[in-house]
Amino acid sequence: MNCAHPISKTAGLSCLRALTLLLGIFIFIPASRGEPVSREGRVVIKYWEKWTGFEGDAMKAVVDDFNASQNRIYVDYLTISEIDRKLMLATGGGNPPDVAGVWSFMVPVYAENNALTPLDKLAAKYGLKRDDYIDVYWQLCCHRGRLWALPTTPASLALHWNKKMFRAAGLDPEKPPRSIAELEMMNEKLTRTNEDGTLKVVGHLADEPGWWSTNWNFWFGGSYYDNDHLTVDTPENRASFEWMQSYPKRFGKENVLLFKEGFGNSFASPQNPFFREKVAMVIQGVWMYNFIKNYAPKDFEWGVAPFPSVDPVKLKDVTIVEEDILVIPVGSKHPHEAFEFMKYVNSQKPMEKLCMGQRKFTPLKKVSPEFLKTHPNPYIKIFIDLAKSPNAKTLPSVTTWTQLKSDLIWAVGEVMRVMTTPQDALMYVQKHQQKALDRRNELWGRIQNERLKEWDRREAEL
């Protein structure tokens, strides 16, 4: 009985200590981790961003820097999935965020549907100029002669090849293909089949990863859109689709489908067919470095070069450029403060911090030597040069792009499954989509004057 008392006292003390520790965890840690800067007494702006993971962390770091850099505005950063649809509904419902991080392909349709604030006046006021940017990235923010967005992180695409697989196939690992013909010659040497004829390893597949399969026409000198008219069914576009169809015709359509089915949804994983040495050459963006670093085997040897075109002289350094952008939705309660934040992101130092964090390059022309020197991607210069190339192509700046893309995806599928000829598929898309575009243009014709006046009025009110 005598022993019981000291023991219970010790136990009681331990409990008290544990309770204090727990309270500390609940009270102090959230306080120190949550908001390094107080929002008290500031204008709070809501910022919706689509990125998660390390890309989201990079943007969050820039937001924290902005919040710490001044005491007038507080940016409330929120990650949103399916941001394109949610932004549409929130703006329609009159309760949008003050600033949103979206994709450049959304500019034409969002601008024309009155969802964005025109930014020319604010850009002029804050001294932002087209000349400060790699031209194509400024261009991606414009529609119908007005500025609707500011760039954040840009991207361009290039060929990534596996040097080890090149060496094993008896190819020079330092010499990537310079034309489509050369690529196919190498493809033949790299491709190996199993005993039953199914594919074991391929040099290149037109639809792996398949993210830009609808736009191979750029490497054949084609385009889909020219001055309010679609140019889907042209010899150049047909040539690109014929090239795509040559894969199932050569390898067997069932074999290609089965081979691809084995990849599953494995891009961001060690199962990625490029890392597993199933595919030797792929087209990928500047972000690929990060995935190679995280998921590829330690002895993975890779190189980057412009993806070869059908004519290496006339069509040199062809690439697709895309970018993430910041926009101010119509209905934003604090457009000036939102733009001040956007302007901060577009200053050299924060932009370099953001782009370095996302392992990309900066859309600004002015780049610090440290940025290039310390950038972990050894091929970053190639991506920058590609973005500056006269053959840097953008997705069609057309308001019916998502509809057109859906039809093109169907056409690619039909062609890759050898269900139809490239000509028939493209003729169908041309006819079907021109009708949709004509309908959209007809409506635009009816509301154009009213809409332009509204844009002027909105800009004047800023």
Add this chain to the structure above:
Amino acid sequence: MTNREKQNLKIGLLFISPWVIGFCLLNVYPLCASFYYSLCNFSVLSPAVYIGGLNYKDLFTDEIFWKAVSNTFYFSAVSIPVGILTSLSIAILLNFNLRGRGIFRTIFFLPSLVPMISLAVLWLTMLNGQSGMVNLVLHPVLDLLNSLFGTNMRPPNWLQDERFAKLGIILTGLWGVGNAVVIYLAGLQDVPRHLYESADLDGANFWHKTRHITLPMISPVIYFNGIMTLIGALQVFAVPYVMTSGGDGPGRSLLFIATYIYQNAFDYWNMGYACALGLILFLIILSLTVLATRLSEKHIYYAGK
């Protein structure tokens, strides 16, 4: 109407008013609004522009819409009978007085608790043409058949092959039959025992009893499940949407009416056209439900009638 009746009417209306208000706000208004928007060019963000019956005119010449209609009808025509047969058969088997019956009932009900999105992701892996469980089971079966008949059959690449994609979705849907099984079981337990005892005395076998007692007695339950499955099948959306990553499958074989409505509303910014499509789907479901009710009227037995 006497004063007392008027008083009763007022009280009755007062009690029913929360439902009436909710129904008007959440059902009648959206239905009327979507009818109005179906006559407009409307993108949610801009004011609607009246265009008369143009959306309906477009709809009848829209090949993709008709593809979606034929896909939806094919899916319904196969999945409804397969679903009813499967769930009814399972329910009849689970109604036998077996040892561990409760465990079996739980096991068959469990898959229907899996959320639809998880179900789609799970079956995406199961139906993988190269490494999926379904093909791992099919492989030895087909190998045996090939060796017996000298054929060269290979398991299908389910979701990448236009001919098999819809069957893959139907197979996925069978995982959700647990709910229907529970309803059938409740119906089966309500069938009076004395009917079976009389049939036994008359020398009826299992099939006779199922055909002449069980099925007629649970016909209202079959009718209810049939109508619910019909409505569900015509509105199929989430599973194919997830399994195709928001696309419409090989050769648009997995494009259903609900998917096409969603694409038009949220991907193409054609909310007016999507409203027209929605109303057409509403009319299709309404007419098929009325038709099913009329056709089955004579075959349903209500003990109270």
